[in-house]
Amino acid sequence: MKPLTRIAIVLLFIVLIGATALLVNLELRFSPASVGPDSGTMVVYLTLRDNQNIDAIASASCTEERPKPNGITEQVAIAIQEKTGAAIRNIVVSEFYPEDLDALVERTQKEKAEKTMPELRTPDRRESSYKTLFIGFPIWWDEMPRAIYSYLDKVDLSGKKIYIFTCSDNSVPEGFDRKIADIEPDAAVHPNVLNVRKEQAQKETIGKLVEAWLRELGLN
Ligand SMILES: Cc1cc2nc3c(=O)[nH]c(=O)nc-3n(C[C@H](O)[C@H](O)[C@H](O)COP(=O)(O)O)c2cc1C
Numbered sequence: 001m002k003p004l005t006r007i008a009i010v011l012l013f014i015v016l017i018g019a020t021a022l023l024v025n026l027e028l029r030f031s032p033a034s035v036g037p038d039s040g041t042m043v044v045y046l047t048l049r050d051n052q053n054i055d056a057i058a059s060a061s062c063t064e065e066r067p068k069p070n071g072i073t074e075q076v077a078i079a080i081q082e083k084t085g086a087a088i089r090n091i092v093v094s095e096f097y098p099e100d101l102d103a104l105v106e107r108t109q110k111e112k113a114e115k116t117m118p119e120l121r122t123p124d125r126r127e128s129s130y131k132t133l134f135i136g137f138p139i140w141w142d143e144m145p146r147a148i149y150s151y152l153d154k155v156d157l158s159g160k161k162i163y164i165f166t167c168s169d170n171s172v173p174e175g176f177d178r179k180i181a182d183i184e185p186d187a188a189v190h191p192n193v194l195n196v197r198k199e200q201a202q203k204e205t206i207g208k209l210v211e212a213w214l215r216e217l218g219l220n
Pocket of ligand 1: 046047048049070071072073074104105108138139140141142143167168169170171172198
């Protein structure tokens with residue numbers, strides 16, 4: 001065989017191996033085993049921005065490019081998703097919260113005082129397929145947003161493992177594991193709750209906090 005033919009065969013071989021590796025990699029990344037129900041884990045979160053801005057709702061996936069920066073809870077949710085390969089969904093109320101601060105304060109305080117159960121826009125479609133749920137929300141008036149109560153009312157989390165993460169400006173509230181365990185008595189709610197404060201809300205810091213938390217939970 002001529003040397004040139006030999007080199008051409010070797011090059012062809014290398015290209016074929018490269019293409020196969022690329023296809024296998026794509027197959028693994030997008031197979032149902034690594035993303036979606038079969039991964040067994042889902043991140044469910046509420047962030048204010050998605051509950052004020054109709055444009056954000058139009059794109060169901062939070063991996064799509066967003067017109068504004070993500071809410072902080074969403075950034076934490078995405079960090080968890082990236083590190084666990086979980087599926088992800090946001091919780092959205094039917095009636096959006098006002099952009100005006102005074103009106104927002106008034107409505108959220110009223111919801112808290114009256115223990116309102118705001119109607120949700122997001123259908124509870126796939127929770128039953130997941131064994132493990134990360135549930136995340138911002139702290140509103142030292143409490144869970146009422147939409148989280150609506151969510152917990154809609155879904156049956158019996159038999160699931162639940163990990164909670166919260167975001168706040170400066171409160172480091174406690175007891176959400178017990179609150180959620182009271183509503184979902186047949187779920188295993190982990191007491192180690194991650195809280196990310198406003199001053200920690202940079203991508204790198206969030207990544208490190210999430211990594212350390214997952215390690216503590218034995219999930220990393
Ligand atoms: C209605 C409302 C009430 C809030 N109450 C508290 C609170 O009691 N304590 C606190 O530290 N932060 C409070 N915050 C701040 C949010 O918890 C914090 O900014 C959070 O990181 C926002 O997350 P997000 O960007 O995902 O919506 C409140 C924010 C809103 C909008």
